Amino acid sequence: MSNNKKIFETFVSRTKIYLVIIFILLVIICINNRDLIIPSIIAFSVIMAYTYFANNKRKNEISERLQDLTLTVDTAAKSTLINSPLPLIILETDGNIIWRSSKFVTEFANVDINNYINDLIIEIKKEIEEEQKNKTIKREMQIGTKIYQILGEFVKSKNNLKKKKSEYMLIIYFMDQTENIKLQNECKNSKPCVGIIAIDNYDETMQRIQTEKRPEVIAQIEKNIYEWTGETNGIIIKPERDTYICLFEKRYLERIKENKFSILDAIKELGNKEKIQLTLSIAISDEGVTNKEKYKNALETMDVILGRGGDQAAIRQNGKYQFFGGRAEEVEKRTKVKARVVAHALEKLIREAENVVIMGHANPDIDAVGSALGVYRIATALRKRANVVTNREAPAIKSFIDELSKEEQYANVVISKEEGEAITTENTLVVLVDTHKKNYVEEPEILNKTTRVVVIDHHRRSTDYVDNAILTFQEVYASSAAELVTELIQYVEEGIELNMLEAEGLYAGIMVDTKNFTFKTGVRTFEAAAYLRKYGVDIIKIKKWFQSDLEGYNKIADIVKNAEVIKNTIAVSIYGGQDKEVNLICAKAADELLTIGNITASFVMGLAGDKVMISGRSIGDINVQLILEKLGGGGHINLAGAQIEGVSVEEVKAQLVDIINEYFDEENK
Secondary structure, three states, rough: OHHHHHHHHHHHHHHHHHHHHHHHHHHHHHHOHHHHHHHHHHHHHHHHHHHHHHHHHHHHHHHHHHHHHHHHHHHHHHHHHHHOOOOOEEEOOOOOEEOOOOOHHHOOOOOOHHHHHHHHHHHHHHHHHHOOOEEEEEEEEEEEEEEEEEEEEEEEOOOOOOOOOEEEEEEEEEEEHHHHHHHHHHHHOEEEEEEEEEEHHHHHHHHHHHHHHHHHHHHHHHHHHHHHHOOOEEEEEEEEOEEEEEEHHHHHHHHHHHHHHHHHHHHHHHHHHOOOOOOOEEEEEEEEEEEHOOOOOOHHHHHHHOOOOOOOEEEEEOEEEEEOOOOOOOOOOOOOHHHHHHHHHHHHHHHHOOEEEOOOOOOOHHHHHHHHHHHHHHHHHOOOOOEEEEOOOOHHHHHHHHHHHHHHHHHOOOEOHHHHHHHHHOOEEEEEEEEOOOHHHHOHHOOOOOEEEEEEOOOOOOOOOOOOEEEEOOOOOOOHHHHHHHHHHHHHHOOOOOOOHHHHHHHHHHHOOOOOOOOOOOHHHHHHHHHHOOOOOHHHHHHOOOOHHHHHHHHHHHHHOOEEEEOOOOEEEOOOOOOOHHHHHHHHHHHHHHOOOOOEEEEEEEEOOOEEEEEEEEEEOOOOHHHHHHOOOOEOOOEEEEEEEEOOOHHHHHHHHHHHHHHHHHHHH
């Protein structure tokens, strides 16, 4: 009706203008000729009468046409609702159904639709209560065996006077998306995944097999690999004698996860029959638009796996890694070719650098500082300025730093984080020792000031590793970073002579990380220790650096006393003290718990500021690294740690117990 009024008012306004013009013309005529006054009045009256008659007629015609048009539109709209090809329902938020289309009735004839409608109304009511500005309804819902996209809107409408309040009326369409979703899933599931399978330590493993048996063992390995790949209906090629590349559809990825890469155990059993340690490393990626990108990501994933010691599988999806296996002890590499190559490369990089900055991990231990001093000696032998960035007040190295301070030649060698950042430029070579994690270095900002980074580490690789290192010497079989640095010192072409304190620092790093040559020791560990002993290392003095006082020993005794035993073999305890030595005390207590009969693994945690520190230890039967990785930590099979912020010690303990139970559940499957 408002449109009718506007159209008519427009017509009337124009008519008035015409009448005014006629009136003015008649007045002018009458002024010039008075005899025409009466005829002009009669003529104007006739025009006025005709105009009135014409306006009324026009008004009625316009009104009738608009009414006909409105009726036609309303009829079409009603017909569209009634004969809608989509299921349609109109209802109120109290569940009262106002109207439903015939298609709705037939579509849901065999389904109890009321329960679904009630759930939908509950969701929409929440949106109304939250006063959302968007009044549209759009969501997916599974009804019976079909999936529907629900579209519509809710509008305010006044209820009857008895309710005396406003309600919402809902107009909802149900669009069957079952087939579309099936096609989308089929498209998603048919996308390829790229996998790389590598036989760990192929050359050394084959050397341990009798010559006449090698073809048979290799054939058995390949048979297992081809059968496992055949379960995915994938294809496989062998570009190298120890490497296989497979391509399969994504639909089989969940099945592989559920089976937890059963091929890993199959290959181990084959190795047990031949009395050798035979393992595989498997990297799978579905990240990337093209197969080339997926292959590149699979290669990066393989680097992570090998950096963690091999004998495991990893799947890379959405920028995250999921690991399987990795429960076997790393195999020591007897050949020192890599150490020689890395030593020569490091020597070249030091010569090209303006200066050298060396740093270990946060909360440094003697392995970090001792190996840093070893790299310092290499740099100074090559006549380059070198400095070690570390926290001089860290409890684990306090005694050693005090001893170092007595020597005049080391007066300006150990510097603070701020000093290290100040002397680092684009031409500075930064050497990381005893860590490879970006967020765990002594001063992360130093890494941002140069692209020339070298990593020397013995820990299993984590997902947040330094990915821009130009040289990496990461050997997880090694006992310590000090062992690796000692090997490098022997292969640098420039003859290196260690000072007594430097040799003692390196020896102490090996001794502490191996728990007095008990854990993770191999032939190369003793060779490195023997090389350092030639300098006349005083073992008694080293032991004194790490002696506990009576107060500290009592704290450790209390932790051991209050330990809780889980799964009959795992000790978990909490240190309730608040002091700077929390990390050191927890580590020593975890070591002490392993001296108790039947205890195969131990976890001790304590609060350091706003962080919960966890030290995990194992005699090898249980992989503490896999357990603490789920809490954001890492390390080795028998020695690992973690730091957690924002939660209490009791909450961390509860999480840890749950993870331990999951670990055993997975192992028993």
